[in-house]
Amino acid sequence: MKFTMNKRLASLPPYIFVHLANLKRKAAAAGHTVIDLGQGSPDLPSPDYVVAAAQASISDAKTHGYPVANGSLEYRKAIAGWYKRRFGAQLDPETEVLPLIGSKEGLGHLLMALLDPGDAVLVPSPSYPAHINGVLIAGGVPKLMPLKEENAFLPDLDATLPEDLAAAKVMIINYPNNPTGATLPDLTLLKKALGLAAKHGFLVVYDNAYSEIVFDGYKAPSIFELPGAKEHAIEFHSTSKSYSMAGWRLGFAVGNPQAVAALGKLKGFLDYGVPTFLQKAAIAALEGPDDYVVKASAVYQERRDALVAALKELGWEVTPPRAAMYLWTRLPRQARHMSSVEFCERLIAEQGLVISPGTGFGPEGEGFVRFSLIQPPAVLREAVARIGTYLKALGAPAKASA
Numbered sequence: 001m002k003f004t005m006n007k008r009l010a011s012l013p014p015y016i017f018v019h020l021a022n023l024k025r026k027a028a029a030a031g032h033t034v035i036d037l038g039q040g041s042p043d044l045p046s047p048d049y050v051v052a053a054a055q056a057s058i059s060d061a062k063t064h065g066y067p068v069a070n071g072s073l074e075y076r077k078a079i080a081g082w083y084k085r086r087f088g089a090q091l092d093p094e095t096e097v098l099p100l101i102g103s104k105e106g107l108g109h110l111l112m113a114l115l116d117p118g119d120a121v122l123v124p125s126p127s128y129p130a131h132i133n134g135v136l137i138a139g140g141v142p143k144l145m146p147l148k149e150e151n152a153f154l155p156d157l158d159a160t161l162p163e164d165l166a167a168a169k170v171m172i173i174n175y176p177n178n179p180t181g182a183t184l185p186d187l188t189l190l191k192k193a194l195g196l197a198a199k200h201g202f203l204v205v206y207d208n209a210y211s212e213i214v215f216d217g218y219k220a221p222s223i224f225e226l227p228g229a230k231e232h233a234i235e236f237h238s239t240s241k242s243y244s245m246a247g248w249r250l251g252f253a254v255g256n257p258q259a260v261a262a263l264g265k266l267k268g269f270l271d272y273g274v275p276t277f278l279q280k281a282a283i284a285a286l287e288g289p290d291d292y293v294v295k296a297s298a299v300y301q302e303r304r305d306a307l308v309a310a311l312k313e314l315g316w317e318v319t320p321p322r323a324a325m326y327l328w329t330r331l332p333r334q335a336r337h338m339s340s341v342e343f344c345e346r347l348i349a350e351q352g353l354v355i356s357p358g359t360g361f362g363p364e365g366e367g368f369v370r371f372s373l374i375q376p377p378a379v380l381r382e383a384v385a386r387i388g389t390y391l392k393a394l395g396a397p398a399k400a401s402a
């Protein structure tokens with residue numbers, strides 16, 4: 001066969017959530033009522049005023065043609081307005097704001113727009129899979145920045161090799177973090193990253209997808225709260241998590257005008273941008289009342305508390321996250337002879353419970369698993385009961401001392 005995947009794509013493992021979805025189908029076919037705490041797809045309904053805005057707009061024939069590729073000025077102004085209100089950041093809607101078909105699309109395409117073959121990118125490990133795989137697909141070389149538990153899952157930039165800093169074209173940073181749920185205690189890490197970017201000339205890509213899902217009074221920053229950040233940084237955001245709109249595919253990139261222009265240029269060849277009626281929906285979300293995200297965060301916080309309490313009851317001590325929608329924890333002690341993939345595959349097959357293996361997020365994820373807080377407390381408690389049964393079947397005592 002002449003047509004095969006190119007070598008870069010062929011070398012990637014199957015996308016973790018596709019693998020989990022296959023195992024989930026098999027478990028359901030085998031008769032399990034599956035509980036899925038795998039992918040971080042919010043289960044809450046999108047705001048009704050957003051649905052209404054989309055419905056009103058799609059009934060208007062003026063929205064039926066191609067959209068303006070880089071987004072309507074009205075939408076770009078709504079994004080800039082939200083950044084100003086939320087973070088006090090000043091953005092030029094003409095040159096520093098770009099609507100995306102979800103931030104995942106934008107992250108992948110930005111790497112394609114910036115990297116030449118062999119270019120180095122500093123990427124956290126573990127990380128959201130698109131961070132590492134986006135670099136590989138674009139022909140770049142990931143230089144992993146380990147996120148270690150003893151360092152509160154923050155990268156140790158002082159330990160980054162000088163040759164990697166000198167070679168890097170891009171550094172990716174993501175807080176509130178997927179998969180670890182870690183948060184920035186203050187702006188120190190971002191200041192340091194910007195200082196290194198100024199010295200070495202790379203672009204800081206700050207993935208801020210979870211800034212609105214926060215617990216215990218935590219407030220997540222934007223990198224653009226720091227003066228001068230626009231010289232060295234671009235930030236990604238979306239309505240997926242904040243407004244439970246993951247299926248709507250609405251994201252945006254803001255910041256450094258050169259990076260925004262490079263991404264916009266590539267997208268101009270590949271897509272027609274965000275459908276007009278969806279741009280209207282996103283405007284309704286960004287300009288709507290602030291209480292939606294407050295209520296959504298309270299729902300996730302209640303789930304976090306329920307899951308942490310149930311795991312504790314089982315003897316599995318975990319650290320509660322202060323943001324995002326994940327609980328990241330080491331395997332229980334009596335399962336530590338297993339890889340995280342083996343632990344999760346057997347859990348799905350034997351108990352119909354889907355959680356994500358840590359290595360799906362990079363090599364530093366070995367020994368960890370991730371629970372998504374996408375089910376109500378009662379279902380989370382049922383999930384933990386199934387883990388208790390599973391650990392018993394593993395030949396371990398039901399108390400899972402961590």
Ligand SMILES: Cc1ncc(COP(=O)(O)O)c(C=O)c1O
Binds near residue numbers: 105209
């Ligand atoms: C850290 C992070 N960034 C970006 C995304 C992509 O989100 P979306 O494409 O829905 O905006 C996700 C999705 O889970 C994520 O976890």
